Structure formats: structure tokens, C-alpha cells
Amino acid sequence: MTSPTIKWAGAILAGGFILSFLGLYNGYPSFTPIPERIFFPDFRAKFQWTGL
């Protein structure tokens, strides 16, 4: 017998996957029309996307 916790964990994971449907249908995550602020949150060079 599967425990309710495992059932719910599976449901939440499956839910996350279902919610990504349109991104998968697109073939890749979609981008906002003003995307530079995502990669460089302040694209006027105050911040740089660090860590990579």
C-alpha cells in the first residue's frame, strides 16, 4: 500500500509537470518581450548575472 504522503508527493510532482504543458508545447520555455531584465535584472549594468 502506498502511503498518502507518497501519493500526494507524486501528485504535486505530476501537477508541476502538467503545469509546464504550454512550455513543452512551445518546445522551450517562453521569453518575455523584455527579457534582458531577467538575465541581467538591471540591464543598465548595475547588476550582472553572477555565478556562471
Add this chain to the structure above:
Amino acid sequence: MDRPITYGLFIRHSSMAESLFWVMFTQGLLTSLAIYFLLRQFYSSITPFGFIGLLLALTACTSISYYTSFLTPDLFTPIFWTCLAILLLGNLSGRSFFWVTFLAWFALIMHSSTLVAAVLFTIILAIASLWRRVRAVIPVKKTVMVGLLTLVSWLSVMSIHLAHNAPFAVQQAGHAFFLGRLNEIGLLRPHLQKACAEKNYPICKYKDEIPDDFLWGQDSPSRKDGGWVAHKTEYRDIIWNILTTPRDLKNFAIFAVNGTLMQLAYFRIEDTGAMREQTPPFEAVKQYFPRELISYKIAHQHHRNHFLDFSGHNTRQQYLFFGFILLLAGLGHPGVRRRMTPSMAHLLLFCAIALVINAFVCSTFSTVVSRYQGRLLWLAILVEFVAIIQIGTHWYAERKPSRERA
């Protein structure tokens, strides 16, 4: 509105510098988790299969999937409001309380507009708490907790910015967005014509050629002249002068009401534009995720051989929004109200308030675009689904004995 660095950091860590698909799946997982917490509070008899069924219905009928698949912090706005509903109207145990509060904080620090909306909501809640009827539903200690959550979130974003060698502030370009909005509603140009006779603002050089798109237009004064941040003091001074001129303030108030109403009903999913070579996302994927560049190029958004079609989603979502309004109106009818629990009625009202506050903040301080409202609408429709299930179940249970007698 201007965005904090936090979402950039979220992308950095959830992608693990490997794949942007993981960001999208993490966004889906966080949204799924927020819905789980909500349903466990307000629809406790739901099974894991029922939960998946509801998510499928939401994916098929609303823009929820669009926002979880979009690399923009918009998805965190409904997650915040979902957690807030649970904290205020639910009855959480210790561990659940911690996780829901943590998720609310995490969602709140991702987007400036949500931070502003949280402040406005806290003020409204504090005023409403003067009434005993409100305090009977939301005790004062919960109002204080929401205030503290908002304060901690503001301080968190400011501290994170400081740690990244930026000023101890949430926004750096909020003034430019607000001035852009004042231009959209026709207050900037006439004001400059008068003000430039007395003051020597740098923007006065362009007072006869202010473009309609003040923020993003190629011929925008700030773009020609040093960028948004370079004009902070100047723009703030102009904003202050506009808002302290009685006639302009009256016009601003009229447009704020109109903008809120427009934004409330403007939530359709709109097609995303292609981002080809030399555009920031293309170059960023090329630089940081070179292995995914082919996936990026063959995605619908990029190649445009056939468009992403959201007309079905938009139609279904629109009808469901009408259904939500009807359900709200139905709260005034005893026959509807007695078939749902008091907490469900409060949750419906909460969703309506969240929609109005979100529409007001976005349309007043930024602009009216479909994204701002579309990102939050699914929460109202989810609650509508649950309320309809509750009313239907109650109605069926009432009819069952009379059918058995017959």
C-alpha cells in the same frame, strides 16, 4: 514595474547552470505546491487524483500553464496571493504554517509590483480590522503577521540588492515606470510645457518630442540621455509636482479608476514575439546554455512557422471569469450561500479583492497590459471550481433523500 535581482538569482539556481527547462519545471512545482496547500485547507476531502484533475482543468481553461512556462516572475504573484489566503483564512498546523509562510515570502521577494500590492493590502486590512465583523474572520494577530511578512520581504530584497553592490532599495527605475504611466494618461506633456518655463530639467530638451512609448521607445528621452537611473531625482521631482497640482491629481485619480477597471477585464494571453539573433535572450542562451541553442531555435516562439494559438484558452478563461463574477453576485443569495462553507465565501471575496488590488497597483504605477492580470486570474477560477463542486455536492446531498423517498 522594475524587477528586483531575486528572480535572476532564482533562474541561476533553479537552472543549476544546466538547463532552462529546469527553471520551468521548478516554477510548475512551486505553483503545484501552492495549490496543494490551498486545496488541503479549503477542500480537505480532495484526493490526489482529484487534485490532478483540477490542475488539468486549470491548464486547459486558464493561462496558468502559460505563466509557469514563461521565464518571468509573473507566476509568483498568484503564489503569493494563494499563500496569503491560506494564512489569513485557513487553520494551519505548525509545520504547514512554516512552509506556507516561507513560500509566501519567497514569492513576495520576486516581484516589485507584488511588494507594493502587499503594502496596500496590509493597509486596507488594518483599516478593515477596525470593524468587529472583519476581526471575527481575520483576527488582529493575523493582520500583524501579514504586516511583518511584508516588512521582512521588503528588507530582504533591499539587503539582497545591497549584497550585490547595489543601493539599499527595492527599485531603481520605479520613477521611470511611473512617469511612463503619467505620459500614457496624457499628464506629462502638458505639465512639461508649463514646468519647463520655470525649471531647467534635462528632459525639457525633448519636451516637444516625447514619444507615446516613454519607457521602451527608441526615441525616449531617457534612452537618448543616460538611461532611467541617471534621471531619478529629476523624474521624481516632476512626478511630485504633477501629483501636487490639484487639476493633475484629479485627472490622475480618474485615470487610476479607469485603468483599474480596464486592467480587471484585460487578461487575455497574447502571442509572444520572436527573439532572434542579437536579441538579449538569444545571446544569453547562446552564452550560458549553448547546448540548448538548437532547442531555442526550433521552439515555436522562435521560428514562427506557425503561431502559438491561445484563442481557445482565452475564450474558456473569459467565460469562467464571467462565472466567477456570477458566483460573487450569488453570495448575496441565501440559496447559494448556505450551500458553501463560510470559509469558501470568504475565499471568493478574498480573490476578488486580490484581483482589484493587483489591477490597481499595476495600472496605476506601471501600465495596463494583459500579463499583469492574466497571471493572477487562475486563482479566482480555481476557487470558482472548488466553490461549484461544493455547491453541487451540497445540492446533490439535499436531493438524495427526497429521491430515495420517491
